[in-house]
Structures are given as C-alpha cells and as structure tokens.
Amino acid sequence: MFSSLSKTLLRRPLFLPTTLRLISTATAASNRTSFAFSYLVNSCGLSPESALFVSNRVTFETSARPDAVVNVFESHGFSQSQISGIIRKWPPLILARPERTLLPKLKYLRSVGFSGSYLAQMITFAPCLLTRSLEKHLIPNFSRLRDFLGCDKSAVTAIRRSPRILLQGFEGTVDRVVKILRDSGVRESSIMWLVKCHFRKLMKSHDHLKKIVEKTKGMGFDDPSAAKFAVAMLAVLGMSESMWERKLDAYSRWGWSKDDAMSAFVKRPWCMTLSEEKISAVMGFFVKEMGLESSFLLRHPTLMSLSLEKRICPRCMVFKHLSSHGLMKTKFCLTTLLTISDKDFLVKFVTPHIGEAPELLDIYREKKHMAMGALVP
Incomplete structure (x- = not known):
C-alpha cells in the first residue's frame, strides 16, 4: 500500500508546481525590488529608507528608463538632491516616458519663463505638475493667469511663490479668491498685486477671507478700494x-x-x-544713534520699513558727518534724505562735498558694503 501511494504521489505532485510558481514569482519580485533599491541608492542618491519606500511602489529590472529620466532632469539643470527629492515625493516619475511625459512640459515651462534654478525648484516642490496634461491643464491655466496679471513674467512670479495655482488650476485657486476680494470692494490693482506676490497667504486663509476683510475695515481702514487696504489686510491675515x-x-x-x-x-x-x-x-x-524722540517715527512711520543696514545707517552716517563738519549748508528733512533714490542721494549729499570731505564716499561705501557682507575694494 505504501509503495502504491508513493508511486501515485510521484506521478501526481498535487502541490509542488503551485508552490514552485509562488517561490519563482516571489524570487523575481524580490530581484526586481533589489535592483530598484540598489539603483535608487547608488544612482539617484536616495537614503536606504527612501529607496525602500520608492522600490515598494515602483519596480524595474533594468536601468534604461530610469537613466533616461535622470538624464532629462540633469540636462535641465536639476541637482542630484533635487532629483532624489522628486523621486521620493512622486515615485512613478522614475519610470516616466521622457518624450511623452517630461520633455514637452519642461520645454513649455521654460518657454514661458521658468528657467534654470526656478524651474528646478518648482518641480522639486511639486513634482506632480509633470503628471498633469500639457494641453488640458498646464497651458490653459497658465494662460488664464497670464491674462489676469497682464504678462508671462507676472504669472511666473505668482506661480513661483505659490505653485498650487498651476497645480490645482486657476479656477480652483485664483478665481475663488478674486471673487471674494472684488465683492468686498478691493481695487483691481491691489487684487493683482496680492495674487502675484502673496497668493499663498490668501489661499491658506481662503475659508475666512471675508472675515479678514471685515476685521481690517474695523481697524480704521474704511475704504477697501484704497491702495493701503491690501497691505493692512495682509498684516491682519498673517x-x-x-x-x-x-x-x-x-x-x-x-x-x-x-x-x-x-x-x-x-x-x-x-x-x-x-x-x-x-x-x-x-x-x-x-x-x-541719531538722538531723536520715538515720536519722530510716529510722525513718519514709513521710515520703519526701510532697511536699517542698507539704507538708514549708511545715509545717516553721511548726514552726521556733514553736520559735524558744518557742510550742511541747506536744511534738509531727514525723511527726504532717507526716502530718495540712491542716485539722487549721491547727487545731493555726497558728490557736492567730495572736494571738502573726500572721505565721505568711503564712509557711505563702507556702510553699504558691510550691510551686503562684502569688503570695500
């Protein structure tokens, strides 16, 4: 009986083929994962933890496609750390088709003004932008933003500061905020400035933007159409x-x-x-340093916003030097001295006195260069 059973089992291995297939499949999958893991660590600079995370989501047995993807990013000025960051955030991109998925979109973004480090920074921040349709999403949404702000350069600035505009689309971001601000009486030029320079703050507070507008009105800014209302609203919002x-x-x-x-x-x-x-x-x-009462700044609060290192200190040192040497023949308002352009400041307060005080230009240059972290040549 035992002999008969043994022959039967030998003739009909009921479970062995299935088991072998499972083992073979598991081994192949393990090999693919192992290759992907090694590639991500050695060729893309991912940490072992990040490489394990990515290789559990995408697998590949050769380096042909990943190499092509990495080469595209490198040719567009992306650093290795930026490339590894992109892959870590959006693993499927390592297997993207360069000619179809990457190159047309990168070419378009560069054509409208996203070039060099700006392009790399934006894609690193939001790599899923490269998964959006060029014709159905990127081009129409960029075009709408450009038409609203008036030019490519302004649209690029807005997206650089808030990539969500391009990622989520004009209608789902800018349109919603603009409607609230227009309905609240904020002037169009102020709305355009807010979208261009501070949209991230507006989007973050979209759900209670109306309350922010009303709160700002209650703090002494009765007219939302005034230019300073937008700045006040930003202060309240932030x-x-x-x-x-x-x-x-x-x-x-x-x-x-x-x-x-x-x-x-x-x-x-x-x-x-x-x-x-x-x-x-x-x-x-x-x-x-200047011996003034703090009430002076209360009368001229504009001066609070000026750069202490690059403007206030260099110009005031020139002013003090001129005054101490009796060279201030004409009485000037300090606010004028601090708010005029650099060119006008040199023409009015430095150049006319070089003959009598040749050290004046050195004083001004020294303070300016110290502020910029450079030595005077």
Missing part, C-alpha cells in the same frame, strides 16, 4: 492675536501707546508687518 500683542509691546518699549501704534498702522500698514527685532533695531538706532 498674525495671530498673540503676535499682534507682542508687536504692540515692542513699540510700547520705546514709548508708544497702543493708540500710537494703531495710528501708525493706519498711516503705514507695513509697520505692523515688521518683526519685533526689526522694530527694536530701527527704534534703537533713531533714538540712541
């Missing part, structure tokens, strides 16, 4: 109540009351967008 209080405290340390700070805010909304450190540094310079 700060929590606790941050707002900390900035009021920063001004109070230099003698301003809460009403003073709010009055300055209504005059020049930018003064409440400054960091606490910038508030303290500018106030300290005018009070300690």
Whole structure:
C-alpha cells in the first residue's frame, strides 16, 4: 500500500508546481525590488529608507528608463538632491516616458519663463505638475493667469511663490479668491498685486477671507478700494492675536501707546508687518544713534520699513558727518534724505562735498558694503 501511494504521489505532485510558481514569482519580485533599491541608492542618491519606500511602489529590472529620466532632469539643470527629492515625493516619475511625459512640459515651462534654478525648484516642490496634461491643464491655466496679471513674467512670479495655482488650476485657486476680494470692494490693482506676490497667504486663509476683510475695515481702514487696504489686510491675515500683542509691546518699549501704534498702522500698514527685532533695531538706532524722540517715527512711520543696514545707517552716517563738519549748508528733512533714490542721494549729499570731505564716499561705501557682507575694494 505504501509503495502504491508513493508511486501515485510521484506521478501526481498535487502541490509542488503551485508552490514552485509562488517561490519563482516571489524570487523575481524580490530581484526586481533589489535592483530598484540598489539603483535608487547608488544612482539617484536616495537614503536606504527612501529607496525602500520608492522600490515598494515602483519596480524595474533594468536601468534604461530610469537613466533616461535622470538624464532629462540633469540636462535641465536639476541637482542630484533635487532629483532624489522628486523621486521620493512622486515615485512613478522614475519610470516616466521622457518624450511623452517630461520633455514637452519642461520645454513649455521654460518657454514661458521658468528657467534654470526656478524651474528646478518648482518641480522639486511639486513634482506632480509633470503628471498633469500639457494641453488640458498646464497651458490653459497658465494662460488664464497670464491674462489676469497682464504678462508671462507676472504669472511666473505668482506661480513661483505659490505653485498650487498651476497645480490645482486657476479656477480652483485664483478665481475663488478674486471673487471674494472684488465683492468686498478691493481695487483691481491691489487684487493683482496680492495674487502675484502673496497668493499663498490668501489661499491658506481662503475659508475666512471675508472675515479678514471685515476685521481690517474695523481697524480704521474704511475704504477697501484704497491702495493701503491690501497691505493692512495682509498684516491682519498673517498674525495671530498673540503676535499682534507682542508687536504692540515692542513699540510700547520705546514709548508708544497702543493708540500710537494703531495710528501708525493706519498711516503705514507695513509697520505692523515688521518683526519685533526689526522694530527694536530701527527704534534703537533713531533714538540712541541719531538722538531723536520715538515720536519722530510716529510722525513718519514709513521710515520703519526701510532697511536699517542698507539704507538708514549708511545715509545717516553721511548726514552726521556733514553736520559735524558744518557742510550742511541747506536744511534738509531727514525723511527726504532717507526716502530718495540712491542716485539722487549721491547727487545731493555726497558728490557736492567730495572736494571738502573726500572721505565721505568711503564712509557711505563702507556702510553699504558691510550691510551686503562684502569688503570695500
């Protein structure tokens, strides 16, 4: 009986072929995963953890397609770290068809103004842009944004600062925000500026944008069509109540009351967008170095927004030098000295006095170069 059973089993191996097939399939899959893992680590610079994550989602047995993808990115100026970041964020791109999926879109984006490092940065931030249809998504949505802002350059600036515009589409992003702002009475030029330069903040707060508009009106900005309303709205939108209080405290340390700070805010909304450190540094310079009362800045809050290192300090040092040497023949308003262009400043305050004070240009240059982290040649 045993002999008969043995022969039967030998003639009819009921489970062995299935088992072998499973083992063979598992081995092949393991080999593919192992090859992909090695390639991602050695050729793309991924960490072992990231390579394992990607190789569990895409597998390949040869390097032909991945090499072609990597070559496309490298030829467009992407660094290895950017390429590895793209693959980590969107694994299927490592197996994309360059001629069909990558090259037409990269060529179009470069043609409208995304070139060099800007293109690489945007794709690294949002690699799934390369999975969107060129004809049905990228071109029509870029075109709508360009038509709204007036030129390719402005559209590129807006997308660089907020890639979600191109990723999610004009209708799902810009259209929604613009409608709220228009209905609230914000002037068109201000809306265009907000979309171009600060859309990420607007999109982040889309759900309560109407409340932000109303809150801004209640802080002394009655006319939404005024140019400064958009800046005030950004200040309100970008700060929590606790941050707002900390900035009021920063001004109070230099003698301003809460009403003073709010009055300055209504005059020049930018003064409440400054960091606490910038508030303290500018106030300290005018009070300690220039010997002015803090009320001077309350009358001229525009000066708070100027660069301390690149403008206020260099120009004020020239002003002090001229005054101490009796070279200020004409009485000038300090605000004029600080707000005119660099060219006009040199013409009015430096060039006319070079003969009497040849060191004046060196003083100005030294402060300017120190601010830019460079040495005077």
